[in-house]
Amino acid sequence: MKDRLNVVQCxxxxxxxxxxxxxxxxxxxxxxxxxxxxxxxxxxxxYGDLSLWQRAxxxxxxxxxxKNAAEATLKMAIDMIxxxxxxxxxxxxxxxx
Numbered sequence: 001m002k003d004r005l006n007v008v009q010c011x012x013x014x015x016x017x018x019x020x021x022x023x024x025x026x027x028x029x030x031x032x033x034x035x036x037x038x039x040x041x042x043x044x045x046x047y048g049d050l051s052l053w054q055r056a057x058x059x060x061x062x063x064x065x066x067k068n069a070a071e072a073t074l075k076m077a078i079d080m081i082x083x084x085x086x087x088x089x090x091x092x093x094x095x096x097x
Contacts, residue, residue: 007097008070010060012081013090019054028086029056035084036060040077056087067096 019025033044040062048057060077064070074094082089 003065005063006065006067006070007061007063008067008074008094009097010074010078010092010094012058012060012078012092014056014058014081015088015090016054016056017086017088019086022051022053025053025056029058032081032084032087033058036077036080039080040073042073042077071096 016025016028019028029046033046036042036044043061045059046056047059049055058081060074062070062073062077064073071094078089078092081087
């Protein structure tokens with residue numbers, strides 16, 4: 001049986017609540033990104049809505065030899081984001097690459 005690398009990506013649109021400046025937004029998003037990286041060992045970056053105070057778009061990537069494991073990791077990260085007090089999830093989508 002051939003070994004296979006499964007890469008799963010997630011795009012998340014966020015509303016950053018109570019943010020009144022880009023500096024404050026960046027502080028909140030950095031804290032969120034650091035927690036996700038440390039707990040779930042996924043790659044994460046902010047890639048959209050960079051100049052808006054209360055919006056953020058994050059990209060997460062997980063890889064594994066099992067597709068279900070990579071998807072489960074991203075779903076746990078999404079759940080964590082959903083419970084993060086300073087942000088609200090507007091929308092997200094998960095794709096297998």
